[in-house]
Amino acid sequence: MRMEGRRTSSNVDDRRGMSTGKAAGLGIGGLLIAGLVMYLLNGKIDLGGLLQQAGGMGGTEVAQDYQPTAQEEALAEFSKQILASTEDVWTKVFREQVGAKYEPPKMVLFTSAVQTGCGGATASVGPFYCSADRSLYIDLSFFSQMKQQLGADGEFAYAYVIAHEVGHHVENLLGTLGQVHQKMQQSDKTTANNWSVRLELQADFLAGVWGYHEDKMFNSIDEQDIANAIRCSKVIGDDYLQKKSQGYTVPDAFTHGTSAQREKWLKRGLQTGDLRYGDTYNIPYSQL
Numbered sequence: 001m002r003m004e005g006r007r008t009s010s011n012v013d014d015r016r017g018m019s020t021g022k023a024a025g026l027g028i029g030g031l032l033i034a035g036l037v038m039y040l041l042n043g044k045i046d047l048g049g050l051l052q053q054a055g056g057m058g059g060t061e062v063a064q065d066y067q068p069t070a071q072e073e074a075l076a077e078f079s080k081q082i083l084a085s086t087e088d089v090w091t092k093v094f095r096e097q098v099g100a101k102y103e104p105p106k107m108v109l110f111t112s113a114v115q116t117g118c119g120g121a122t123a124s125v126g127p128f129y130c131s132a133d134r135s136l137y138i139d140l141s142f143f144s145q146m147k148q149q150l151g152a153d154g155e156f157a158y159a160y161v162i163a164h165e166v167g168h169h170v171e172n173l174l175g176t177l178g179q180v181h182q183k184m185q186q187s188d189k190t191t192a193n194n195w196s197v198r199l200e201l202q203a204d205f206l207a208g209v210w211g212y213h214e215d216k217m218f219n220s221i222d223e224q225d226i227a228n229a230i231r232c233s234k235v236i237g238d239d240y241l242q243k244k245s246q247g248y249t250v251p252d253a254f255t256h257g258t259s260a261q262r263e264k265w266l267k268r269g270l271q272t273g274d275l276r277y278g279d280t281y282n283i284p285y286s287q288l
């Protein structure tokens with residue numbers, strides 16, 4: 001991606017190096033194995049048991065001496081540029097396609113563990129969005145995990161992850177997040193998982209819509225970038241990850257969609273840039 005000279009967002013809460021009481025020091029252990037599976041659960045918004053597990057940690061966050069590497073600093077800068085782009089793009093798309101004012105989310109950068117409006121969380125859950133405080137939470141080490149464990153690399157792949165979480169925020173503003181959440185609470189496990197897949201595929205679509213307009217506005221994306229993001233969408237498909245971790249798939253347990261579905265909806269957003277093509281709720285589940 002061509003990002004030189006681009007503005008960075010001010011809606012960033014940089015909490016790297018802050019410890020959260022007794023939770024400090026958690027997270028990194030088990031991260032390598034848990035990260036892949038937990039990524040499936042990111043964006044389930046309430047994060048279910050994950051946040052409850054970490055929820056008892058309490059304590060206030062304390063700043064400590066924190067010295068990020070130059071590489072991590074570059075990633076932080078890049079993430080702030082991408083967030084700024086989502087602000088520009090979604091402001092325009094809301095004005096033109098929704099007829100409403102876009103209210104941007106906050107992005108919290110943290111290391112290891114963090115307190116959120118949805119409870120406490122450790123980095124092992126992967127990037128996630130909390131609707132209660134309208135914030136996305138990212139431990140930047142997730143990006144090196146993506147690279148090392150999934151071979152998903154490239155700036156646009158990282159941008160896709162951020163744009164996917166912002167996509168959940170857009171769903172929140174559009175009201176679909178709340179509606180689906182309510183349906184999930186009233187459903188049995190399999191049905192709730194199906195609703196989750198619809199929500200996640202729409203977030204992939206919305207990430208694509210962002211990519212479409214990012215390129216239109218800034219001429220920043222080339223074919224290799226697109227290939228990187230598509231490849232990323234494939235290796236975070238439920239079927240791919242389940243096969244990788246347990247050797248077989250359990251479709252009823254899918255929460256984010258298959259590799260083919262994630263690729264399809266990301267591409268649809270990238271190709272159209274048009275919200276009218278992103279309704280993942282009113283088509284039969286088998287046709288997603």
Ligand SMILES: [Zn+2]
Pocket residue numbers: 042043044164165168200203
């Ligand atoms: Zn998600």
